[in-house]
Structure formats: structure tokens, C-alpha cells
Amino acid sequence: MLQLSVIRQNPELVIARLQHKHLQQADSLVQGIIDADDQRKAFQAQLDQSLSEQNQLAREIGQLMKNGHLAEGEALKLKVAALKESSKELEQQKNTSEQLVQDLLVKLPNLPHASVPAGKTPEDNEVVFQVPTLPELSADAKPHWELTTEYGIIDFELGVKVTGAGFPVYKGQGAKLQRALINYFLDQNTAAGYLEVQPPILVNEDSGFGTGQLPDKEGQMYHATIDNLYLAPTAEVPVTNLYRDVILKESDFPVQNTAYTPCFRREAGSYGKDVRGLNRLHQFDKVEIVELAHPDNSYEVLERMRNHVAKLVESLELPYRVLRLCGGDMSFASALTYDFEVWSAAQGRWLEVSSVSNFESFQANRLKLRYKAADGKNYLAHTLNGSAMALPRIVAAMLENHQTPQGIRIPKALVPYTGFEYITK
């Protein structure tokens, strides 16, 4: 959520940046917010005035009654009653305009950072890094969904029986590989300074709101309606919400958390080659990194996170590229996002395996996540997060890129975790 003060101080700039993100009617939305807030202020001032008088009168009545001036006291009571009546109405009007401001405000996406490329579609994303050469696979190279069956490491059909499509069952070396990757990523992250946390995987409504999934994107989450809880679509939600309603000290920065969780996404409307095999699942494993940063250096933190993720991909010996997402492709809450994509050799396409974003104060404003500055005032912190990493597509790329006649080769860095060098039949 954008800060009202920012919108009020610089509406033109806000409108221009929103248009960069291809928001329809940015100008009328912004103007509507300012108008509604003007109204709110006016009602608030009148209400405060009325309440102030009532408080004053109540004190006088107390004194009069104490001193036995009953008649005068009764007279003032009438006066208070009248004020009370009018303040009731004022309060309603204030609440209405306040609600209107809030409703409009949550509709606005974050402002894109100045470096975000213009553009609407994934084709407009800027490639900021790409490995110089893509590997050549032999003619009989297979896509990962054939390899998983061939090696008996992932059973998609079995998952369909137990739950439905998009809930695969990992078996044998496949299951072991999952466990190895999770441990490897967590170890790498903690070695880089991140504190490992295990958050709840079901989250409440307030948490969904805090990171921006609610109110508008509830369709992407599974909803346990009896208890009104949502299955986390990413550890970002529970981990970032650890810091909801928190006021940090400046010396607390940087706050670095990493968490492994399963992730659940409904992915309504997806179809075709996008959902083939491991490309897009309803349940998948992911290790996430979350950081809270001082506004002055959150972009340095973002670059540090980007470098960290790059090292992870490289250590798995996977061909990859890094994109700076364009305004139209960025998520609602992000100010700047780097996507990491690995090359799916057999499919001949790029698969997104990590998304590293700076949300600036957009989430912090919803979360009321602040820090106390040297001047004694509270300011919104910046939140950032990234996948480090999402497993299924990493696995897909590993299977396809590392297929050899003697089996699927496990990258050296991972062997201590798997305990085997090849996945074999």
C-alpha cells in the first residue's frame, strides 16, 4: 500500500509511475484518494471539535454536581445531548470517507523503481545477465517428465489419485533429491547470514493482507474456510508477517530470514505446456529468503540477494539468465524484481526458478513494520524477498541438463547431501 503522505505530496509523480505499471485510470484513482482524504480531514476536524466541547462540558457537569448546582448541571446535560447527536453523524461521515480512502488505496500497486523498463509483456523484460552458451543436448535427450517416469523418481499419477493434478509424489532417489536440495539451500543461506525459521504454513487473513495477497488475489490461495485460514502460497507470507506491527531499532538491520516451506497455489486458469510435468504445480517446495532493510540501502541489499541467488544456481551447474522485469510483468507489490530463469534444455525454454524483489515500503505500510530513527520518529522499513530456491523447476532443469548415458548426474556441490553421484534406474 502506498503511503497517503507520498500521494498527497507528489500526485503527478505517483500517477506517472503508476502508468509505468500500466494501471488504468491512475489519475482518477489518485485524485479520488486525495478528494476523499480531504473530506475525511474536514469531518475529522469537526468531529474533534465537537468531542472536545463534550469533554469540556462533562468536566463542568461533574464539578457542578459535586458542588450541588443540580439545575445548572441538568441544563448542560441537554447541551451535551445535542452535541452528541451531531457528532454521531459526523463520525459516520468521517468513517465513510476514511473507508473510501482505504478502499482506493489498496487498489494501487506499488510504484516501479526508476530502473524498471517500460513495457507490458514478458517479452519486454530486460535480460541483465545470461550464460554465454547454452548446452547442446544429444538428439535423444528427453524432457524431464519422461525422465522422472523412466527413473521412477516422481509419480504424477499417484498424486492424482491421492489429491489431484499438480500434486506429485516423489519416490526413492527423487524424494532424497528433494530433501538434499532443501538442506543444501538452507545451509547455503544460513552460511550467508540468514537466520533459519520455520513458520506456520496456514496463515490468517491479516497476514494475507500484510503481504498483499488479500483482498484482491485470494483466488491464488487455497482457503480453509471452516477456520478462515489460507495455505501459504510462499514462505514470504508467514515470514514477512513475523514482523507485522513491529517497530525495529536501526541497529536491528539487516534482518535476514530463510525458511523452507511447502507452497500451495491454486493456479486457476493455467493449462497446456505451462503445467506439464514439474513446470507448474499446486504444491511445491521452496526455500525462501526474506530481508528487512533500512530504506537508505535496500537496493544494495537487493543486489546482494541477487548475487547470492546467482551463486546458488551456478553451484548447481545450471545455465541461467537474469531478467529485470518490466512494469507490466511485475507483481502488484514489487518496486523492482529480478527473475532467475534456468534453461530447460529438452523443452527449449526458460523456467523461472527465483524471483527476487524489493517491495520498498509497500508491504511495510500494510504490515505497520517500522523502525525508530535517530530523530526519534518511526519510519516504514523496506521488505525484500527472493526464492533461494524453488525446487521443481530446478529439478526439471537438472534432470534435462544433466542426463547422461549412466544416469542423471548430481552436481558436485549437492553430492554430500544426496549421498549419490547419479540417479540411476
Add this chain to the structure above:
RNA sequence: GGUGAGAUGGGUGAGUGGCUGAAACCAACAGUUUGCUAAACUGUCGUACGGGUAACUGUACCCCGGGUUCGAAUCCCGGUCUCACCGCCA
């Protein structure tokens, strides 16, 4: 699931109708003292929205929402959550 207790500022915890936005203590921060540390002393020490260059000042908030009253942290109703015990159980 059953029964009972409770929810107050960073923490402990007082407050059962009227200068109480809230005692006291602890923690924290700043300063004095000091060779350093400690101790002692002094001061500061909730959040939000307004007004004012500022000093300052208005309003709201003692879990949430209603109600009673001239006046509510305090009384009443509804809800949520937490804790304890029992039951069940990885």
C-alpha cells in the same frame, strides 16, 4: 470437544465511574560522576490522525464491536484470542 481464568504501555503489574494516556518497578535511551567497567544520581521514555515555524495543542486508542452514563480502562451485552485443567492425540 468440556470446564474455569484472563486480555492494561517494550516487560512485570496497579488501577472497578470523574484532570488516568494511565501508578510503581524493570528494561531502554541521554546526561552527571568515573582511569575503565559497575554502581549511584538526573532527565527522557506509547501509537495514529489533525492544528501551529516552534514551544505547544485537539482528538482517538487500556483485545475487538456495540450499549448504559453528563462522563467508561473501570458497568452491561456480543465476539475474538490466550492461558490452565480434563478428554483426545503426532
